[in-house]
Structure formats: structure tokens, C-alpha cells
Amino acid sequence: MKKTKQKLMIVVIFLVVFIVIGFYSFNNKDPYKKYNHIQVSEVLKENQHEYWVYFYSLENKDSINSDNGIGSLTKATDSVYFVEMKDKEIKIKKQTIQPTNLLYIKNHKIVKTYQGLKQLKEKHEEILEMSW
DSSP: HHHHHHHHHHHHHHHHHHHHHHHHHTTTTTTTTSSSSGGGGGOOOOOOSSEEEEEEEEOOOGGOOGGGGGHHHHHHOOOOOEOOSSSSSSEEEHHHHHHHHEEEEETTTTEEEEEHEEEEEETHHHHHHHHH
């Protein structure tokens, strides 16, 4: 009887450990993992004539939210790059960039900037049509 209780306790402990590990892995999953990524230092150096760059952080839930419209952009064009940010903000050409920022770059210059989830949602059609 005592050995059965010990075995049961070991099984319960292993289950709890696996559940905690699974929960942690699920919460820190990168939804943009399968897309093209670049480093911050490469943002203005891509060989393409024009392209988009989206900045996100796994710690910022808005930036990895499926309602932000980035999924639509990746379906509309294959010229979207992703930058996973480790810091809360970075500077590119004197411009402060935060998670949920989307840049349109043409000829190695930032032409258009969309800042924040609210602006991404409001300008969703404009972004897809590039009608500015």
C-alpha cells in the first residue's frame, strides 16, 4: 500500500511538472516564427526595393495579437519582415520604434510608419492597398 502511494505521488509530480512546462511553452510561443525575420541592424539594408518591417515582442501581447492585421499583410505580400524586440524601444534613424510598429521602407528609407495597435486597425485597408 505504501509503495502504491509513493508511485502515485511520483506520477502526480511528473504530471504537474509537464503541465507547468507546457503552459509556459504555450504562452511564450512566437506566432511569427515561420515568417522572415531580420535583425534591427538590417532593417534599412534589405536588398529589396520596397518592403514592410513589423516589430513585436513576446512580452507585449498587443504585438502578437492576431487582431492586429499583420496576418492579412503577410498574405497580401511576401515582402514583410519581422523583428523580435528584446527591449521596450529602439531607435532607427532618430525614430523611436516600439512593439506593434510597422514600417514601410522604400529605397532604404522609412516612407511610412504606423505606430500601435489602434493605428494598425484604423489604417488596415490603407496598409493593404498602400493608398497614401
